[in-house]
Amino acid sequence: MSIEDNKTLYRRIVEEVWNSGKLELVDEFISTNCIFHTFEKDLKGPEQFRQYAEELFAVFPDIHFTIEDLIAEGNRVVSHWTLKVTQKGEFLGIPATNKNIKFQGATILHIAEGKVVELWAYWDRHSVKKQLSAAL
Secondary structure (H helix, E strand, O other): OOHHHHHHHHHHHHHHHHHOOOHHHHHHHEEEEEEEEOOOOEEEHHHHHHHHHHHHHHHOOOOEEEEEEEEEEOOEEEEEEEEEEEOOOOEOOEOOOOOEEEEEEEEEEEEEOOEEEEEEEEEOHHHHHHHHHHOO
16 A cells, blocks of 8 residues: 555544544454554454443543544654543543543554554543543
8 A cells, every 4th residue: 555545544533433433343444453552551453442432432422523633654653632522421430521631642543455454543632631630
C-alpha cells in the first residue's frame, strides 16, 4: 500500500469506527494478529479491539475524533488528534458526570497488507482526570 493508502485507512478507522460507531467494520481494518498497546494492557486481534471500543462507547456514547495532524512514512501512520466526549459511565474510578470534555492524544499505526498490525494510543490522562474531577 502507498503512504496515501495508509493515511486513508487511518481516516476510515476514525470516521467509520470511532465517529460513526460502526464496530462491525473492525475486522476490515484490524489484522487478526494485531497488537493494540493501551495504558492498561496489550490487546490482541480485532475481537479485543472491538470489546475495548464497546467499553469506551458505553462510557462515552458520543465519541468524536478530530484529526489535527496526520503524518505517514513507509508503513507507519502517526496522528495527533482531539477527542470530544460526554462521560455517561464510570471512568478512571470517577462516576458518571454527564460532563462534556475535550482532550488530545496521538496514535501510531503499523500497517501491513492493508490492515493495522500494531497500534499505540497515547492520550492526556491528566487532562481527562482534571476535567472529570472538576465536575464532581
